[in-house]
Amino acid sequence: MTVVELADVTTLRVGGPARELxxxxxxxxxxxxxxxxxxxxxxxxxxxGGSNVVIADEGFDGTVIRVATRGIDIAVDADGRHARVxxxxxxxxxxxxAATVQAGLAGVEALSGIPGTVGAxxxxxxxAYGQELGERLVGIDFLDYATGEVLRLxxxxxxxxxxxxxxxxxxxxxxxAVELDLDAGGHSGPVAYAQLSTAxxxxxxxxxxxxxxxxxxxxxxxxxxxxLDAADPDSVSxxxxxxxxxxxxxxxxxxxxxxxxxxxxxEEADRVLAPGEDVPPLASAEYRVKLSAAxxxxxxxxxxxxxxxxxxxxxxxxxxxxxxxxxxxxASEIVQLAGYVQTRVLAEFGVRLQPEPVFVxxxx
Numbered sequence: 001m002t003v004v005e006l007a008d009v010t011t012l013r014v015g016g017p018a019r020e021l022x023x024x025x026x027x028x029x030x031x032x033x034x035x036x037x038x039x040x041x042x043x044x045x046x047x048x049g050g051s052n053v054v055i056a057d058e059g060f061d062g063t064v065i066r067v068a069t070r071g072i073d074i075a076v077d078a079d080g081r082h083a084r085v086x087x088x089x090x091x092x093x094x095x096x097x098a099a100t101v102q103a104g105l106a107g108v109e110a111l112s113g114i115p116g117t118v119g120a121x122x123x124x125x126x127x128a129y130g131q132e133l134g135e136r137l138v139g140i141d142f143l144d145y146a147t148g149e150v151l152r153l154x155x156x157x158x159x160x161x162x163x164x165x166x167x168x169x170x171x172x173x174x175x176x177a178v179e180l181d182l183d184a185g186g187h188s189g190p191v192a193y194a195q196l197s198t199a200x201x202x203x204x205x206x207x208x209x210x211x212x213x214x215x216x217x218x219x220x221x222x223x224x225x226x227x228l229d230a231a232d233p234d235s236v237s238x239x240x241x242x243x244x245x246x247x248x249x250x251x252x253x254x255x256x257x258x259x260x261x262x263x264x265x266x267e268e269a270d271r272v273l274a275p276g277e278d279v280p281p282l283a284s285a286e287y288r289v290k291l292s293a294a295x296x297x298x299x300x301x302x303x304x305x306x307x308x309x310x311x312x313x314x315x316x317x318x319x320x321x322x323x324x325x326x327x328x329x330x331a332s333e334i335v336q337l338a339g340y341v342q343t344r345v346l347a348e349f350g351v352r353l354q355p356e357p358v359f360v361x362x363x364x
Contacts, residue, residue, distance in 0.1 A: 010050035016059025048117030056361025089119025105182040119175035130192025134160040145172035188213040224319035
């Protein structure tokens with residue numbers, strides 16, 4: 001058995017040894033490896049690009065299955081307007097986006113630069129700059145841990161939500177492949193994020209050449225240290241460490257007026273009633289509002305580059321949502337800083353930030 005330091009295969013560069021690491025390179029090998037490991041009843045850990053995980057300094061006393069399968073298949077419909085794209089779970093997510101952009105297919109171009117593998121994308125229901133995977137996901141091929149069977153799961157069966165899914169909430173198994181429905185034509189979908197529209201010099205709702213959209217997204221992410229780059233110390237992170245909190249509209253109103261906020265769902269349209277017409281029932285549920293975690297962190301007194309005394313973990317110098325390993329940081333130091341951020345934001349605004357990475361052997 002081969003002992004592997006998990007810090008060497010994670011973007012945050014923390015994590016002790018694994019007892020064994022296996023990296024099946026084909027779908028059949030992945031299925032066979034998983035079933036073999038599962039039959040032992042021992043602990044196992046699934047790893048893709050290692051970009052959204054914090055692993056304990058003590059490591060993992062079990063088998064790590066690192067998905068290394070490859071393959072992208074693009075089939076354009078006869079009408080030339082849509083395409084179905086299938087990708088193996090071990091493909092680089094950004095590599096898949098690059099391939100779709102090169103093929104003139106729109107729908108995931110705003111998700112350029114997100115680290116990790118294709119198989120991890122539906123688990124997290126990744127999203128950025130006005131696009132979300134769930135909007136284009138048709139379904140996945142899934143090896144179910146409970147039965148050992150390979151299943152086809154439609155997107156509606158995955159319980160997709162903001163940075164979550166049934167897979168993240170406890171349905172155990174392995175994503176084998178992902179299928180997307182994209183638009184052909186060479187231009188992006190409507191630009192849906194103000195920062196991106198500004199970078200492109202267009203209005204919200206405009207469409208631009210796909211290559212332009214991808215280039216702008218990569219530049220925006222790089223400016224925040226959110227693109228993996230060996231020359232950028234701020235990219236030694238797990239990406240955004242906290243999700244943007246979703247709160248009730250009444251709670252959001254109690255925050256300072258300048259606090260960024262976005263409705264989670266469209267508000268009901270105004271209704272005009274004829275004289276004497278009965279008033280229909282009003283919506284029973286209160287509207288939900290998404291807040292900016294970065295704004296909350298900064299306004300709680302935590303600046304870019306902040307570090308606890310003596311710690312080798314710090315807030316990114318480019319973006320307060322990322323925690324970076326400044327060199328030799330331990331998982332304990334990462335978690336300690338994350339806990340401090342949570343405490344400051346909770347004390348200042350009454351909001352408990354939720355971490356985005358998966359924790360293995362550590363807790364926050």
